[in-house]
Amino acid sequence: MRVIRIIRSLQIGWTAARVWSMYKIPHWSKKLRGRELSASEWSVIHERAAQKTLDLALGLRGVMIKMCQAVATRADIFPPEIIDKLKQCHDAVPPKSFEIVRKIVESELGKSMDAVFSSFDPQPLASASLAQVHRARLVDGREVAVKVQYPDIETIIRTDLANMRRVCRVYEFFDPRPLPLLPLLSELTRHLGMELDFVREADCADRVRELFVDDPQVKIPAIHREWSTRRVLTMELVGGIKITEKKKIEAVGLVPAEVLQNLMYIYVRMILAAGFFQADPHPGNLFVSPTGQIVVLDFGLSKELPEGFGLGLFELMFSLMTFNESAMVRAFDELGFRSKTGDKTTFVAIARRMVNRSDTGAFEGELTEDMTDELFEAIREDPVAEVPSDFVLVARVFSLLSGIAHSLGSRANILQAMSGGGPAPSLES
Amino acid sequence: MPPTLVYTPEQLLSSRVLAEPLIANGVRCHGGFDADGHYRSPRTLCRAPAIEAWQAQLSEEGHGLLEVPSRAMPPQYPNAAQAKLLLRHGVREPLVRSLTIISIVEGFGAIIRDVQVPDLEELFVEPLSGTALTHLQSGLFEAHARDESGYRDEGGHKQMWEAARDSALENPHIPGDVLMRLMGRRSQGARPAPVFPEIGQPLERMLGFMANVLVVEVFAEETFRWGMDILSDPEVSAAPEIAGDMISYIQADEKPHVEYLRTALSEVSARTIKTVEGGTIPGKQVIDALMHRILEQATRTRPADQRDDLRENLAESIRTATHPSALQDDFDALETPWAPPTRTGFEAAEDAA
Numbered sequence A: 001m002r003v004i005r006i007i008r009s010l011q012i013g014w015t016a017a018r019v020w021s022m023y024k025i026p027h028w029s030k031k032l033r034g035r036e037l038s039a040s041e042w043s044v045i046h047e048r049a050a051q052k053t054l055d056l057a058l059g060l061r062g063v064m065i066k067m068c069q070a071v072a073t074r075a076d077i078f079p080p081e082i083i084d085k086l087k088q089c090h091d092a093v094p095p096k097s098f099e100i101v102r103k104i105v106e107s108e109l110g111k112s113m114d115a116v117f118s119s120f121d122p123q124p125l126a127s128a129s130l131a132q133v134h135r136a137r138l139v140d141g142r143e144v145a146v147k148v149q150y151p152d153i154e155t156i157i158r159t160d161l162a163n164m165r166r167v168c169r170v171y172e173f174f175d176p177r178p179l180p181l182l183p184l185l186s187e188l189t190r191h192l193g194m195e196l197d198f199v200r201e202a203d204c205a206d207r208v209r210e211l212f213v214d215d216p217q218v219k220i221p222a223i224h225r226e227w228s229t230r231r232v233l234t235m236e237l238v239g240g241i242k243i244t245e246k247k248k249i250e251a252v253g254l255v256p257a258e259v260l261q262n263l264m265y266i267y268v269r270m271i272l273a274a275g276f277f278q279a280d281p282h283p284g285n286l287f288v289s290p291t292g293q294i295v296v297l298d299f300g301l302s303k304e305l306p307e308g309f310g311l312g313l314f315e316l317m318f319s320l321m322t323f324n325e326s327a328m329v330r331a332f333d334e335l336g337f338r339s340k341t342g343d344k345t346t347f348v349a350i351a352r353r354m355v356n357r358s359d360t361g362a363f364e365g366e367l368t369e370d371m372t373d374e375l376f377e378a379i380r381e382d383p384v385a386e387v388p389s390d391f392v393l394v395a396r397v398f399s400l401l402s403g404i405a406h407s408l409g410s411r412a413n414i415l416q417a418m419s420g421g422g423p424a425p426s427l428e429s
Numbered sequence B: 001m002p003p004t005l006v007y008t009p010e011q012l013l014s015s016r017v018l019a020e021p022l023i024a025n026g027v028r029c030h031g032g033f034d035a036d037g038h039y040r041s042p043r044t045l046c047r048a049p050a051i052e053a054w055q056a057q058l059s060e061e062g063h064g065l066l067e068v069p070s071r072a073m074p075p076q077y078p079n080a081a082q083a084k085l086l087l088r089h090g091v092r093e094p095l096v097r098s099l100t101i102i103s104i105v106e107g108f109g110a111i112i113r114d115v116q117v118p119d120l121e122e123l124f125v126e127p128l129s130g131t132a133l134t135h136l137q138s139g140l141f142e143a144h145a146r147d148e149s150g151y152r153d154e155g156g157h158k159q160m161w162e163a164a165r166d167s168a169l170e171n172p173h174i175p176g177d178v179l180m181r182l183m184g185r186r187s188q189g190a191r192p193a194p195v196f197p198e199i200g201q202p203l204e205r206m207l208g209f210m211a212n213v214l215v216v217e218v219f220a221e222e223t224f225r226w227g228m229d230i231l232s233d234p235e236v237s238a239a240p241e242i243a244g245d246m247i248s249y250i251q252a253d254e255k256p257h258v259e260y261l262r263t264a265l266s267e268v269s270a271r272t273i274k275t276v277e278g279g280t281i282p283g284k285q286v287i288d289a290l291m292h293r294i295l296e297q298a299t300r301t302r303p304a305d306q307r308d309d310l311r312e313n314l315a316e317s318i319r320t321a322t323h324p325s326a327l328q329d330d331f332d333a334l335e336t337p338w339a340p341p342t343r344t345g346f347e348a349a350e351d352a353a
């Protein structure tokens, strides 16, 4: 363990030093010759640096991958070359052997496997960066999915986080105009802390289930608390069609556009109306049942928004969709966006730019990845000091949803979703 | 010279030059004041005479304008007396919630700019030249949308309602459940089947949407009366004059919405629609049926549902008062019973007898 730790630290440190020198050496040498780097020269450097980082992340996995993914969501801070490269960062972890899984489950539950499960599939259903999921059957016959956290993952993560923090500090010390990596790392540390605690995950699942208790169109798997701990989560086994499989959705007689509106309704209700949401709507976490019910999984990353934030988000989206620049400026302010100078002209400019972009004459109510990218880019170019981190998370959610919309060949209309999929509230009949 | 019947979108969106803009609680809004200090609605320089001209032409051709009966207007709940009672007892949340929801619903009126307008000339037997109908997509819907939700650097009705609320109630805290209330329950099941499959979906949808908005706009009169009654009462409002005036400006702006919608729908009533199978159907038959259905829904079940929906919430707010049970009794005593009219006025000829 110790050796691995040292190797990991060295690898991270070494890559960091290489990446940093990629930036600084050409910059200094040009400076010596009295010339600044051109945009295209910068672009090449960004791309090479991102590639190096990506290679390292794919080698080390764990936190490095998460960090790359976190960077990739921050078009407001990092240049597009880096974002595009790091967006490719996906995790593919070989599963742990059944013996290891058995050991964790038994030590966590304090019982032998046979005392709890009448059967337990040794082959995992899925494996991700922190845990793997097995299909099993409780002794009372109920079918369950058991999410089992990898052994030592918490230690590995803590080590990686500590290393990365050290590297970031060194970087901030040496770079006169450092990119704000440390705040990003703190945010990541918070999120990983949440994801590693399955009791919290179970609580979040219950909370969202409660929100949709009257809604037959939504399903959140029930949690078997007696067989769950911080590292083992036993829940009702659910299934269905993966949400992006348009052909299969159509094959069972469902209309993809309606499935999408249903999904949008669920997220709008969670984010804008309830202020508490599952923040990870990637296609692996969403299924559609043959009756059109949407199954939401994976509450590891769930977030509570500050009071009034949902209404602020609504105002921002609404002002954008109705081409109302001044309302958009007020919404930015309400949400906690701050400019460096403290004046509003920055946001007036951004609002104008966003409104121009959406002013195609239609009130389509979609917040696409393109749009958030554009917003973030506008922010990066203008001297905006602060994008609230809750906003980043929400923007990522809507980007993921519009990605799903794209797979389904439809549009993710947020405002229409507010009326439950029908026409907008004032015009409901 | 006969009045002009044809306008460009730019004309229908143009405003007169004003002496002073309307600033609502610090927010620049549309419209403003002329040299005499009278409020002038936005985008009415040509829109107002245009609507008059279309109406005049309709009447010259011997057709009337359809009328949404004002006795069908359901009352606001809680009514003005009840709302004032609550305010006097320091219970502000219900009114703040209602006003916020009104402002958002006004803003949603902007989706009218997304209504799909089919090629109308193809769908009618009679010509359409010089009618409001031919101007829906070239100016009228867009002007309406801008009035409701504001445009560019000017606020619209959404912002004006917010200003009335915030000045009268001194920038109150907005309850966190506003959007939850607005979203309500999800509409279950499939969309209603078309009433007139023979005229084609796009036309029925457009006419249904317009009829729906017309009813909403006419019924809004009741909301304006209610809002002005409460917010211009110095006993409960911190800015009786400003807030009351603000609502009267919104009311003035809504006038052209009601007028162009009823004009366009009356123009349909006065014409003959070609069916998809190659036959015809009187426009009046279609419009009356749509209006009848919408008015029935808007008066029969919806007001009672909305009232029930609010009851529990109100009771909860009332419990925060010093003498909750006395307040609840007083509140209930102020309730004014209301029953929808038995007829909508748009019944088909056979059951009108």
Ligand SMILES: Nc1ncnc2c1ncn2[C@@H]1O[C@H](COP(=O)(O)OP(=O)(O)O)[C@@H](O)[C@H]1O
Pocket (backbone or CB within 6 Å): A125, A126, A127, A128, A129, A130, A131, A133, A145, A147, A221, A235, A236, A237, A238, A239, A284, A285, A297, A298, A299, A300
């Ligand atoms: N209750 C369940 N029923 C069926 N499959 C499940 C269940 N929970 C998880 N899975 C499967 O396991 C995968 C990973 O689970 P998830 O909770 O998303 O873990 P992670 O947080 O590591 O992404 C899911 O994408 C899904 O395919």
Ligand SMILES: [Fe+2]
Pocket (backbone or CB within 6 Å): B106, B109, B147, B148, B157, B250, B254
């Ligand atoms: Fe309005």
Ligand SMILES: [Fe+2]
Pocket (backbone or CB within 6 Å): B109, B148, B217, B254, B257
């Ligand atoms: Fe209106």
